[in-house]
Amino acid sequence: MGSLTLAVKAAGLSFLFMGSFGLAAPVAGASHQGGHEGQAADESHEGLGKAYPIAGAPFQVFAGRSLEAGRGQAEAAIQTVLDALRIMLQHPADYPRFDESLKKNALQHVVIEPTVVNQEGKEFPFLVARTNVPGRVKLLISASSLQHKDYLGHPDRLVPALAREFQWVVSKADTSPKAKTVQAERDLTRTRIRTDEDIRRMPAEERARHLRQLFTTYLKTVDDQHSLKAQPYYEVGSTAPVSPTQPDSTIKLYDIRVREALERIVRDPYFEERTPKAVRSLLNGTIWNASFVKIDQRDWATRTRVLPEDKAVVVGEQGRRIQPATILVNTYRTAAPDDPFYRETKGLPMGALSPDQLAKVIALEIEHNIIEKSMRGHVAQDETTAPK
Numbered sequence: 001m002g003s004l005t006l007a008v009k010a011a012g013l014s015f016l017f018m019g020s021f022g023l024a025a026p027v028a029g030a031s032h033q034g035g036h037e038g039q040a041a042d043e044s045h046e047g048l049g050k051a052y053p054i055a056g057a058p059f060q061v062f063a064g065r066s067l068e069a070g071r072g073q074a075e076a077a078i079q080t081v082l083d084a085l086r087i088m089l090q091h092p093a094d095y096p097r098f099d100e101s102l103k104k105n106a107l108q109h110v111v112i113e114p115t116v117v118n119q120e121g122k123e124f125p126f127l128v129a130r131t132n133v134p135g136r137v138k139l140l141i142s143a144s145s146l147q148h149k150d151y152l153g154h155p156d157r158l159v160p161a162l163a164r165e166f167q168w169v170v171s172k173a174d175t176s177p178k179a180k181t182v183q184a185e186r187d188l189t190r191t192r193i194r195t196d197e198d199i200r201r202m203p204a205e206e207r208a209r210h211l212r213q214l215f216t217t218y219l220k221t222v223d224d225q226h227s228l229k230a231q232p233y234y235e236v237g238s239t240a241p242v243s244p245t246q247p248d249s250t251i252k253l254y255d256i257r258v259r260e261a262l263e264r265i266v267r268d269p270y271f272e273e274r275t276p277k278a279v280r281s282l283l284n285g286t287i288w289n290a291s292f293v294k295i296d297q298r299d300w301a302t303r304t305r306v307l308p309e310d311k312a313v314v315v316g317e318q319g320r321r322i323q324p325a326t327i328l329v330n331t332y333r334t335a336a337p338d339d340p341f342y343r344e345t346k347g348l349p350m351g352a353l354s355p356d357q358l359a360k361v362i363a364l365e366i367e368h369n370i371i372e373k374s375m376r377g378h379v380a381q382d383e384t385t386a387p388k
Contacts, residue, residue: 048111052082056089058105064113067143076152077112077143083155084162085110095159097166097299106173108136116142125149125161128168137172139165164336167299193285193320202283207266210283218315218324219282220289221258222251227294228331234352241332254292254331258362260355262290265363278363281325281370285315288324290362292331292351301333301350302341302361304369325370327362340364 049063061082067074092099101107108131117123125145128137151158194202194210202210215221232241233250244250265271265278272279281287305326312321331351335342341361345353353361 048109052078054082054085054089057085058102059107059109061085061110061112064111066114067112073147073152074112074114074143077141077146080146080152080155080158081110081112081141081162084158087155087159088163095163095166097170098163101166101169101173104135104170104173106136106169108133108138110139110141112141112143114142115144116140126165126168128165128172130172134175135173137169139169164299167297171297193315193322194283196280196284199280199283204267204269207279207283208263211263211266214283215259218285218288221255221262221291223289223291223293223328225293226251228254228292231294231331234331234349236352236354237348238352239349254351257355257358258290258292258329261358261362264355264359268359271359271363275363275367277370278366281366285320285322286325286370287327287366288322289326290329291327292329294331295328296332298330299333299336301330301335301339301345302365303328303330304365306370327365329358329361335361340368 049065049067052061052063054061061078063074063078067077088095088098092102115123116125116127118127123142123145124140125142127140129140130137146152146158149157149161151161192213199207211219228250230244230247231250232243233253234241262282265275266282282290305328307323307325309323312323314320315322329350332349334347334349335345341364344357344360344364346357348357350358350361
């Protein structure tokens with residue numbers, strides 16, 4: 001098929017016909033935001049292809065109409081997903097987010113499409129989208145991604161990645177009131193925003209001094225919601241949580257540890273050579289918060305968040321517009337094998353890392369995700385992933 005484009009409305013999604021797979025690729029950005037009015041549209045399963053029920057599952061797997069089920073790689077993709085879900089159903093206790101989604105009946109259906117992209121055209125291997133039914137979501141799976149990652153015919157390889165996606169299933173299906181963020185004051189008028197060229201010319205000590213100055217203006221190292229208040233902490237290198245002596249002891253300990261780590265990033269030549277984007281982002285106004293948090297309902301070890309463009313702020317005498325970014329470190333989680341900093345953590349909880357280890361973790365998170373994450377939909381997750 002040539003480069004033909006044709007908009008089609010189906011299953012609450014917009015489809016864009018493309019050359020990829022010779023079939024149609026869904027653009028799921030609109031329904032990713034979801035809505036809670038009405039039920040009939042999604043309950044009818046209109047616009048979906050062949051259904052594949054799974055014994056013991058409260059949801060069905062559908063082949064998207066554009067997938068041409070029963071042909072070659074499309075059939076292999078469907079079978080691989082079915083087998084992976086059966087494995088998880090047989091051992092639900094091994095996959096707590098999946099098990100939680102079953103108990104809450106959060107997943108309405110799974111749809112396998114040739115390619116899954118959002119409204120900005122960014123491709124996803126998986127995408128969770130809200131439906132018109134409160135408390136229920138749908139999971140879109142890209143057949144192209146399954147093929148690219150060599151999952152076809154290997155459901156055991158797919159299971160870990162698919163299981164992780166169920167944290168988004170649980171999150172997006174959650175309709176309970178979310179905690180409100182307490183806005184911390186930032187002194188923007190006195191903030192001097194350095195250019196990337198300025199930063200490249202700055203000696204290490206000057207970069208460290210500039211970083212310390214930013215701590216007095218907009219750069220914060222404690223999360224606005226103080227989610228670590230009265231929580232236990234870890235000694236460096238230990239896996240045993242320690243009870244705090246005062247309600248704010250854990251907050252203060254991790255505040256100090258983060259600041260030590262950030263100073264290492266801007267001062268040590270190691271980071272200038274290997275993660276230059278991290279060095280620049282800490283000094284040029286990009287990062288507004290780097291902090292430990294306690295978010296039990298999230299399986300991730302670190303997360304980058306960037307405010308959308310319509311929430312940009314004006315900073316400094318130059319009047320520069322900034323989309324503030326936040327780097328969160330989930331204290332009690334361990335790194336996943338596909339995290340870029342996995343080897344650096346030595347299997348320890350994130351809160352047990354030394355300042356040197358933490359510096360590498362934060363630098364790699366910034367280097368890999370400060371731009372990409374802001375474009376791939378994580379911005380919209382801020383309101384749904386606040387500590388409770």
